[in-house]
Amino acid sequence: MDHTDKIVRARIAMQKLCPFIYLIITNMDIKPWDGRDPVRHETAWVDAYGHMRYAPEWIASLSQEEVTGVLAHEALHIALQHVSRAGTRDVEAWNAAVDAKVNDIIVSMSGRIQCPHDTKDMQYVVPQNHSWGPFSDIDKKSAEQLYDEIPKQKSKRPKAKGWDIHKFGDKSEPSDSKSSDGKPNGRQRMSQRELEGLERKWRELISQAAVLQRMKGDNPGGLLEAIDGILQASVGWRDLLYSYITNEIPVDYTYRRPSKKSGACGVYLPSTESELLRVVCALDTSGSISREQLSQFASEVAAIGATFNNVEVTLITCDAQVHDVYEYFGREVTELPGLKLRGRGGTDHRPVAEWIEHNRPDACVVVAMTDGYTSFPEDSGPQDWIWVVVRDGAQEDVFPFGRVVRIT
Numbered sequence: 001m002d003h004t005d006k007i008v009r010a011r012i013a014m015q016k017l018c019p020f021i022y023l024i025i026t027n028m029d030i031k032p033w034d035g036r037d038p039v040r041h042e043t044a045w046v047d048a049y050g051h052m053r054y055a056p057e058w059i060a061s062l063s064q065e066e067v068t069g070v071l072a073h074e075a076l077h078i079a080l081q082h083v084s085r086a087g088t089r090d091v092e093a094w095n096a097a098v099d100a101k102v103n104d105i106i107v108s109m110s111g112r113i114q115c116p117h118d119t120k121d122m123q124y125v126v127p128q129n130h131s132w133g134p135f136s137d138i139d140k141k142s143a144e145q146l147y148d149e150i151p152k153q154k155s156k157r158p159k160a161k162g163w164d165i166h167k168f169g170d171k172s173e174p175s176d177s178k179s180s181d182g183k184p185n186g187r188q189r190m191s192q193r194e195l196e197g198l199e200r201k202w203r204e205l206i207s208q209a210a211v212l213q214r215m216k217g218d219n220p221g222g223l224l225e226a227i228d229g230i231l232q233a234s235v236g237w238r239d240l241l242y243s244y245i246t247n248e249i250p251v252d253y254t255y256r257r258p259s260k261k262s263g264a265c266g267v268y269l270p271s272t273e274s275e276l277l278r279v280v281c282a283l284d285t286s287g288s289i290s291r292e293q294l295s296q297f298a299s300e301v302a303a304i305g306a307t308f309n310n311v312e313v314t315l316i317t318c319d320a321q322v323h324d325v326y327e328y329f330g331r332e333v334t335e336l337p338g339l340k341l342r343g344r345g346g347t348d349h350r351p352v353a354e355w356i357e358h359n360r361p362d363a364c365v366v367v368a369m370t371d372g373y374t375s376f377p378e379d380s381g382p383q384d385w386i387w388v389v390v391r392d393g394a395q396e397d398v399f400p401f402g403r404v405v406r407i408t
């Protein structure tokens with residue numbers, strides 16, 4: 001049987017075996033290499049966009065059960081956002097963690113599906129009874145938890161590899177676990193906006209697919225919990241903001257000469273204001289956010305201002321209008337001086353956007369803590385927005401733009 005037939009049969013098999021994976025597969029772009037593809041590999045690769053490419057001769061050499069396993073494996077990488085969630089982690093350890101996670105789900109499925117067999121020289125990452133090497137309870141852990149358990153020292157890791165390649169970004173070369181120097185092999189992170197768009201697209205599909213899977217009542221390898229983890233936004237807002245800031249600060253940033261401002265407050269600051277990264281944090285004091293949560297948020301943003309000395313954080317409090325403005329910039333913050341929580345009325349984020357337009361037009365990111373029961377500005381302006389939403393706040397789909405992170 002040739003590779004095309006095997007892929008078609010694998011799709012059909014998946015429909016019966018696992019409706020969740022089947023729905024993801026129907027939204028993927030699966031093709032053999034066409035010769036123009038600059039990235040060639042002897043097995044298969046997948047990226048965060050849902051592209052999967054495979055070597056026809058490899059697929060032809062596998063059993064039908066293995067081809068079904070390969071297709072499910074790549075679909076699960078996309079569904080569980082393994083490619084976009086890599087962040088700054090060590091590539092090899094991350095690859096091993098995500099392969100252990102998806103293969104554990106596959107080996108837990110009952111039916112005609114199998115992971116490809118081991119090659120002579122090295123074993124594939126395939127768990128047995130939810131264990132792989134020294135790692136157990138894989139079905140109860142997220143890929144991030146597994147990653148944290150994998151020793152960062154190569155010699156201490158179980159000797160195993162994945163059969164596929166996980167491409168971390170559009171322009172990147174695939175991050176092959178064979179990369180000799182262990183560096184992120186040409187990995188280029190997607191832009192924040194691109195990542196947001198992609199995550200939104202897949203999350204919608206994943207929530208639909210999860211409903212089908214629940215109806216079937218089948219939960220191989222903790223699949224349903226893994227899906228819930230994705231749907232409940234796995235990244236905390238602090239991590240998100242920190243990674244945003246560290247991505248935006250140029251690596252070769254140098255202080256040329258002390259500015260006038262730095263003479264006054266005794267710290268070295270960049271010489272021109274244009275080199276600053278401006279962050280605006282908007283604290284919604286109107287709704288269901290407790291005083292404790294508000295002060296916690298405020299001290300976190302103040303700490304960010306103190307951590308990076310070329311990041312200026314402006315904190316504003318708002319309800320239906322902007323009330324107070326605080327600046328945090330390269331200063332040690334032990335306690336927030338006099339954060340007044342005036343206004344516990346209705347909420348409107350349009351005055352916030354107007355305030356930014358007039359007072360901080362060059363801010364690059366806005367972090368807004370809110371319950372989401374507010375009037376939204378028409379558009380985001382030039383800023384990226386991160387909505388930090390309290391647990392009982394509005395549903396994600398009411399936010400017209402930006403990234404929504406829920407506090408759990």
Ligand SMILES: [Zn+2]
Pocket residue numbers: 073077098099162163164165166
């Ligand atoms: Zn993989």
